[in-house]
Amino acid sequence: MIIKNHEPPHKLLVAESLKRRLITQHHFYGKVNEIFLMERAGFFGELKVDYPLSKLNFKHVIAHDLRLPFYQNYFQMDTLLLNPRILLILEVKNLPGIVSFDLTANKMIRTRDGVTDYYDDPVIQVKEQAFQLSEWLETHGYSNVPIEYLVVMANQETILDIDSSYHEHLEKVVPIYGLSQKIRSIYSSYSTDFITYSNLFNLGQLMVDHHTPAKVDLMKKLGITKENLIRGAFCPKCSAVPMMWKGRRWQCWSCNHRSLTAHLPGLKDYYLLLGDQISKQEFMWFMNLKSDRTAKHLLNKENLIKNGSARGITHELNYNLEKDFNDIIF
Template identity: 30%
Template sequence: MFLNERKKPYVILCYEALFRNLKETYRRNHKLIEDYKRFNAGYYGEKDVDYNLSLYPHKNFFILHDIRLKIFNKHFQIDTLIISKNFICILEIKNLAGEIEYDQELHQLIQKKGDKVIAIKDPILQAESQRMQLNTWLQRFNLTVPIETLVVSSNPSTILRIKQNDPDIYRKIIRTESLYLHLNELVKKYPENVLNKAQMKMISEIILNENSPKHPDLISKYNVQEQHLIKGIPCPACGHIPMNLLYKKWACPSCTTPGYKLHERYILDYFLLYNNTITNKQCRELLRINSPKSSYTILNSMNLQYIGKNSARKYLSPNVNDFPQNSDFPGKYKSVFDIFD
């Protein structure tokens, strides 16, 4: 069974928030767009693998997505983790286009896409590192569980070659459509139960409780300055900035288009881009409003948790899985993807 639904990770949510808040001139930064597309392709590759897993008879599997755990003050990340009574399997998912050649001796992937040739870290070693780290993490339970790894190529158009033509590598780097065959092989390889249902559930619950998704700081990464950013809420009809708050609704001073909850997306974007808390004053500065009472009403209407009292109150960011999953974009664009055309 799937124990947690795969949703957009922080990195994609943060990129989409940045696109929404950048002035149009700066949205077309080549590096910014390429990085976003790479992370987005990886996410959809993982979703494709999830779909194939959903077709597998997995009643005896616990399946977890996007896991990031801590050992020795460092984190390690796993795309998909499968826990069964007989073994644990780590899936390292790669969504790479073009021609891919794996060089076992140099421990790297070579990606050929058009005129570009890119060297990529060895995904088998990457998965093996995750296996060792997970094994260390599991030692707290005094359990000995076999851990297997599979590198899954999720792009159906990828041409995959193994340079040394080693048949063992073909059992390590696989395509999405053959995943069920390899899982069947693992079931046959490990016929003995090493975990009972209660132990599987215990481990899974602790993993989910200790999961700490990485929240990137894109403002610092791309050296975004104040002059690069939109100030206030743009009109969803004509793009005028800012809209005015009048009697609990937003109104465009240019085209008079009304809006009612336009502030919610921008407050959530603030959490993604700047801080995991927001004060009444910061909210007023963000939305370009003057009234502390209006800001208080807006923040409380979003049912955000908070700490502190009165002027010291800070409202807390939602969990990453509670952010909207759409990429709606105000103004002339319908989504962040439109700005790439």
């Protein structure tokens, strides 16, 4: 049973939105596109574990992209499988090429097309997640919970080259085609339950209730201002911008396509890039509207929660990362 589905990373959504709202000649467009491609590859890699997990023949509960509080910080797990015998953390990597490890430097090394890239060792990363999860469970009344962890290489073009003396990495790093068998093997090595299945579900729901999505201010990090953004509604048919509001419709200057809802993706962009509160004046500016009355009508039509009073009224933008943005990523 899946109690929490995959959730597009906030950083991926922000990068996608920012890429659309920057001219290609902007000096940070290339960097934003690089971040977008890297985040999307990572997210698509996480989706690939669904198939091998669907082949498991024992009762389990699954939570994807779970981010839990840990003292003054947070820790995030790509996928957590909960079973009455064990909890299993999966850290997913989607890296084509030859992958090896350097235990002296605590690095994972990927070589592809003559280019070598270095990453933090994911085995150390997921082992730390297991420690943090154990501590989190202790604070919520669950002691001595068996926790296992694996690093999953989700790309079929990954070639693992692990030194024969690196015993932990040989044991914990698995290609995705061997994931189902590996999990069954781990499951079979435990013979007793630490919790009932009904209580396991309650534990999983407790974790989901404490989940807090990460948020990234990519514009601030890169020094991009709102004045750098392309304003207006994009045409749903040809992507031309800005559409014009004419005759109670958005109309495209390029292909003449008309739409009632072309401003809705713009509200999502505003939410991701500029914040979750938008005033009528800010909406007019961002959507390139000339009419105060039109802006008021379009905002009121969405039945958004209002804060403040008189000219200080703002409308609350409230989106769910898991449910409201898959149409953008896919």
